[in-house]
Amino acid sequence: MTTTEDEATYSSLDVPTVRDLPPVEIERVEDSGAFRAAGSVVIRARWNMRVEIGFAGVTRDSIVMASITELFPNPDGSGINLPGIGAAHMYIRAVAPQKDKVFVSGYIDWDRDLTVRISLFVA
Numbered sequence: 001m002t003t004t005e006d007e008a009t010y011s012s013l014d015v016p017t018v019r020d021l022p023p024v025e026i027e028r029v030e031d032s033g034a035f036r037a038a039g040s041v042v043i044r045a046r047w048n049m050r051v052e053i054g055f056a057g058v059t060r061d062s063i064v065m066a067s068i069t070e071l072f073p074n075p076d077g078s079g080i081n082l083p084g085i086g087a088a089h090m091y092i093r094a095v096a097p098q099k100d101k102v103f104v105s106g107y108i109d110w111d112r113d114l115t116v117r118i119s120l121f122v123a
Helices: 005-009
Strands: 037-045 047-054 064-073 081-084 089-098 101-109 114-122
Touching (some): 064 101
Antiparallel strands (some): 047 101, 064 114
16 A cells, blocks of 8 residues: 555644634633632542532532542551542543532442542632
């Protein structure tokens, strides 16, 4: 099979594989500073999970980002859990802010419950 010069120069950054979308304007900006609140909860979960997290001051219009990390016992025996990356694949699927609470759904690919921390950032 012969490769033409055009075929040999294509990469994942070339125009045929990158679709430029039209510019858009942000719909709403809250001038509340760069940071409003952050918090976290520790739960035990596996597979598909959804959790309602109470968070005073959050509204349906809040911008909320979430992350998830596995927690491991501290080797010093202090009882303080340490965040880490284990063998389980995990991710947040959706975040839905409501009045004074945030619904978070995610997935933890493990066959038993793991102790995880879900952290929320509200702007």
